[in-house]
Amino acid sequence: MNQLQIILIGIYTLCLLYMTLFSMVQLNLLKAYRKQKKNKKPLEPLQEEDHFPTVTIQLPIFNELYVVDRLLDNITKIDYPKDKLQIQVLDDSTDETVGQAKIKVEEYRKQGFDIVHVHRTNRQGYKAGALKEGMLTAKGEFIAIFDADFLPEPDFLKKSLPYFNHEKVGVVQTRWSHLNEDYSLLTKLQAFQLNVHFTVEQAGRCEAGHFLQFNGTAGIWRKTTIYDAGGWHSDTLTEDLDLSYRAQLNGWKINYIEDITCPSELPVEIYGYKSQQFRWMKGGAENTRKLLPVILKSNLPWKTKFYSAMHLMASSIFLIIFWVALLSVPVLYVMDDLNMKATFLGFCLLGTLSVLSVFYEANVVTCWEKQPLHKRIGNFLLLFPTFMAVSMGLSFHNSIAVIQGFRGRKSSFVRTPKFSIIKSTESFAKNTYVIQKIDWKTWVEVLFLGYFIFAIGLAISIEYYSFLMFHSLLMLGFGINFFYSMRHLNLKG
Incomplete structure (x- = not known):
């Protein structure tokens, strides 16, 4: 094992450790959330005799x-x-x-x-x-x-x-x-x-x-x-x-x-959704740059400082996801070359289970509680892996936003267009506010789609399957991203 291989696997492992830490923070919030569900006491609305x-x-x-x-x-x-x-x-x-x-x-x-x-x-x-x-x-x-x-x-x-x-x-x-x-x-x-x-x-x-x-x-x-x-x-x-x-x-x-x-x-179309994501991710990074030094220098308890830092830096998780995705292909090649098994990365399962638990509680247990249980479970089994894939597919786009935010690069406030569309039978094809072109970031995302198709082919050819599921989700995520980009562009025509 040469020095470059050690550095590559080390960086990859550190990124995965940060993602696991982020997931464990979410799990701790889940614990607090379940506690408040038991303890909360709704207040009565204002009555006619009350002070308004x-x-x-x-x-x-x-x-x-x-x-x-x-x-x-x-x-x-x-x-x-x-x-x-x-x-x-x-x-x-x-x-x-x-x-x-x-x-x-x-x-x-x-x-x-x-x-x-x-x-x-x-x-x-x-x-x-x-x-x-x-x-x-x-x-x-x-x-x-x-x-x-x-x-x-x-x-x-x-x-x-x-x-x-x-x-x-x-x-x-x-x-x-x-x-x-x-x-x-x-x-x-x-x-x-x-x-x-x-x-x-x-x-x-x-x-x-x-x-x-x-x-x-x-x-x-x-x-x-x-x-x-x-x-x-x-x-x-x-x-x-x-x-x-x-x-x-x-x-x-x-x-x-x-x-x-x-x-x-x-937002009902991909361009409005991505512009919203870009604004939120960049704004989060800008606020980290602006507020985190103030928080760290304050007299707040260390626990408040830690959770505030993780909250403000939440958008940075996309930067980590993108690096993990990008490095996974050379890591795959190196680990096969060294005959290394991926079992030492098993701690990632803890992070995955934490995220799964949080999404299950929020959706199946809480927001969908009025639906039949079998429908809730079915929706969750479909949406959770698809959401994970699409999040990965947005990692490059959102990483650009985060980097710009940390660098202090200013940009205009691009608001998310609203179309007053509620029913699936309604269309936004002729809407005035629909964006009329694909930007350069989408074309780069197409290259990443090809990159992860190559990664799947490489894994099959060398018979090293530890990353196959991960690369399949990345391919799906970038693929869905590209599909909606082309589909909504065609609607504009």
Whole structure:
């Protein structure tokens, strides 16, 4: 065994150890999550005789031609005293959405709603800039924020506000549910992953006393918390994560309420989904660069520092996955050359079982609980390996985002287009906002598809099968990615 072979296998093993550590952190959150499920005590919604604080609802929108009417029709159905409610439509649009929103706002203003249309033409600071400008005229003691594709239930405010049950509770975040989960395999996989974040991860962190996050929408801020934390900053692509951590560093608490759900629309085409992933992954890395040094230098307990670091660096897991995938082919060749068995990598099974347990709890036990058991098990057996494959297939794309974030390379806030598509019979083919071309990253992903087809052929030819399942999942993941890229491109034509 020469030095280069030792270094290669060493780097590969270290990457796998980090992935296993990441999975064990998730398993620990699962333990906390199960504890809170036993201990949680739902609070009663506000009643007529209770005190109703003033609330400002902020609706940041940008070119939302297909959903802006639905959004405003829904928000004005919220059951709350009109004299205690202000609605701000924070509109940075550059298309017909502006006129459409103005008409709708005027319609509801005549019905007695305190509703305003704030249109900016410079889009400075993107969503963070719009929210910051809205704060200048916000009347509410509390600020509720909803993105254009979210449709809160009429009793949302009455159910959520009681959870500001302590003066240091600065945020109440609720769980996202999915209007179009069953639209396609792509939407099912997105819901499959988001269900984990909005059950095990968020509720587990809340129960364990770790830092968690406001998710940018479907939540309420205490206005004084926003000001105390320094207000909205636009120097990262995930301004919600940034403000959440700055608030918690100042001693504020985020209450995560799993039992209050807010329906939302998932991206139905691959380009919108990948642009969302890119923004989230890059924003996570940007916030790691910005906030992690502050956290490590703080007087927080070491446990809080550790879990905060793992949370902020969560997007980095794609960088590790990509390196593991890339190195696996030369590692395969080296291990065969040295007649090494892969049994020393058996610790990876612990990580896989941890991830499987987390996804099972979030989906089969929790979010799908109303479905027959046999259907839940069948869906899980289909979606779990497919999700693992697709996640691997996104590793190159998301790694580019993470690297850019760590390097401090700035880019514009590319919002996820919404189409108001719920039923599987509906099409987005003629939608104005659909992206019209494949970018260079997709063509590189095609090369990786060929790379892992080669890896499978190599394993068969040399009869070394330890990596066969892994390479098959990688081939499937990059293949699904390419399939949807071509299919949705053809729809544009």
